[in-house]
Amino acid sequence: MDMELELPNTVQVLPSLDTTVGYIKEDSLITKDRDKGSPARVCRSQLIIMLPASAAHIILLLVIFGLLTWWKRTRKGQSELPPGPAPLPLLGNILQVNPKTFLQSLNKLRKEYGPVFTVYFGSRPVVMLCGYEVVKEALVDHRDAFSARGKIPVAEHILKGFGITAGNGERSKQLRRFSLLTLRDFGMGKRSIEERIQEEAKCLVEEFHKTQGMPFDPTFLLACAVSNVICSIVFGQRFDYKDERFLSLLNNINKILLFMNSTLGLVFFNFHKLLRHIPGPHHREMKHLSDLKDFVQEKVRVSQETLNPCSPENYIECFLIKMQKEHQNPNTEFHLQNLVASTINLFFAGTETVNTTLRYGFLILIRYQEIQGMVQKEIDSVIGRKRLPTVEDRSRMPYTDAVIHEIQRFSDIIPTGLPHSATRAISFRGYLIPKGTDVYPLLTTVLQDPNEFTNPAEFNPGRFLDEFGCIRKSEAFMPFSAGKRMCLGEGLARMELFIFFTSILQKFNLTCTGPSEEIDLTPQPSSAGHLPRKYCLSALPRH
The missing domain is CATH 1.10.630.10 (Cytochrome P450)
Structure with a gap:
């Protein structure tokens, strides 16, 4: 069931957006009519984005995208996941997990939250398993429950999920x-x-x-x-x-x-x-x-x-x-x-x-x-x-x-x-x-x-x-x-x-x-x- 999301006022008063936003499936997009002042609604689906002319427009699109995906994730209820740092909408735990020091960041979080913890890659939660006992328990003792392959974006982008590595x-x-x-x-x-x-x-x-x-x-x-x-x-x-x-x-x-x-x-x-x-x-x-x-x-x-x-x-x-x-x-x-x-x-x-x-x-x-x-x-x-x-x-x-x-x-x-x-x-x-x-x-x-x-x-x-x-x-x-x-x-x-x-x-x-x-x-x-x-x-x- 598709849901509709009212855009916050802070988004409506940003500079005019001379760009095109559309959908690749059946879902429709209703944007604000500047003259009539009608409310803006966005249906949840997958976006095709034509690059806007300024950085402000990119930020606007990022905010919209982040709020939509964040809303979808929170609807599913992630409260029972292992502990971890509080994520931000769209950004996830980018502040705690620095891409330049990725492994060091994970090791620091392990010391704070223990051998099983959760971090958010963008709006997506990922559970980290640390140490021999924990990894063995997951991959060997519960091998069937953890036998699926997780997301590999580079392979998914070009290989579309086919092959030995990404297949499930x-x-x-x-x-x-x-x-x-x-x-x-x-x-x-x-x-x-x-x-x-x-x-x-x-x-x-x-x-x-x-x-x-x-x-x-x-x-x-x-x-x-x-x-x-x-x-x-x-x-x-x-x-x-x-x-x-x-x-x-x-x-x-x-x-x-x-x-x-x-x-x-x-x-x-x-x-x-x-x-x-x-x-x-x-x-x-x-x-x-x-x-x-x-x-x-x-x-x-x-x-x-x-x-x-x-x-x-x-x-x-x-x-x-x-x-x-x-x-x-x-x-x-x-x-x-x-x-x-x-x-x-x-x-x-x-x-x-x-x-x-x-x-x-x-x-x-x-x-x-x-x-x-x-x-x-x-x-x-x-x-x-x-x-x-x-x-x-x-x-x-x-x-x-x-x-x-x-x-x-x-x-x-x-x-x-x-x-x-x-x-x-x-x-x-x-x-x-x-x-x-x-x-x-x-x-x-x-x-x-x-x-x-x-x-x-x-x-x-x-x-x-x-x-x-x-x-x-x-x-x-x-x-x-x-x-x-x-x-x-x-x-x-x-x-x-x-x-x-x-x-x-x-x-x-x-x-x-x-x-x-x-x-x-x-x-x-x-x-x-x-x-x-x-x-x-x-x-x-x-x-």
Whole structure:
């Protein structure tokens, strides 16, 4: 039922608004007639806004939009949510949650309100979960209740909710099941994908050799190597590191991630329903995702023309065959929109997380030369200097495995995790979380939980080793999240991290130009992610 809202007098006496406001659905808009002085009424719906000529007009539209959405939210009753700072109409808790210091702001609120609290992103309430016990209770003990994906505005804006990451219900179940089976059949944990990673590791070693021991920024080379692994899986081919199409692909991925970790990205996250209708720099950033979508759509078109149903060679071809089998099912989730979106999801899941972890890991090993030396000693003992590392070697290299675990825990590259959403109203720790409420399991509070990891700010691989020197598992080790929405590429990522780390350390000593003890391991400032500070390394061949 549509409701009507009388505009306050303060709005009616603002300067004249020479702009057009309309609706994209059946709802109508009645504005004040300046001559007749008739009352203004606005029906609740979704606005299309033509940008006005002055800042005052923009403010007017923001106020109207905020009051409408605020009224809608308060009508639903949010009083039983966990505690949190009092929000303002439209702005929510922007005063308490500074986009420039987002994580620090959340940590401050945690100290004030406890491990479960609510903040408002604009007019939308979001429940924050902190610490291993709380996150485990939600994602593991109540996995069904928190198995829906929360809002990801950047993906929703371009991908329209399609794909593995943003999908919910049957869409999520079917696409995740298909993707896991496909990755497994193509060698996830078997030889075929392992050989592709080994091939790329050899290329990466060759590129490191070309630097001749001179300092260089490893970001580009690591991005090329990791991206080529996922390219071989989804497209069935790898690219030369100088291929223009490949470089464009990497640039788009990098730009999107920088935007998502920027202040502007967080502002867009909070106010996307309004900002997507207003011109600005955020649309330029959105174009990078549109370009990536175009790239994938072209690859899909080529695969449709060359498809051999009897011998699929990559993820896209497997998906196309599944589409053919289900073409008579009116409710199928196997269609082109989900294929394109799922392919893009795999790129993000399989590219930037591994790339960033490798970059952070190499910086850490340059800082702690003695740990680097102990890893190399184990490599020499188990693998030697000549043959390629294999996944089977990992079980015989507990110290190296522990170092990689600690790199993942310490670097903590996705501190907020991906948003979840309540599939039903649930009573959680004495509070009622309504159905559809977004929930953030703050993974950083798990990986840095002092109750689970003693002195969490210290880099200590020994925490993952028992008294016999064997690998020690920890339930609080959640770099891939937990529960039904945990990262489906965990196995692939772990394989890549082991082979890339050992392949480089097998051949090179990693150093820097200045004193290693002065290296700053704190992440560079960003709104939501943990990225290593820019650095250069020297790869000196081991003799």
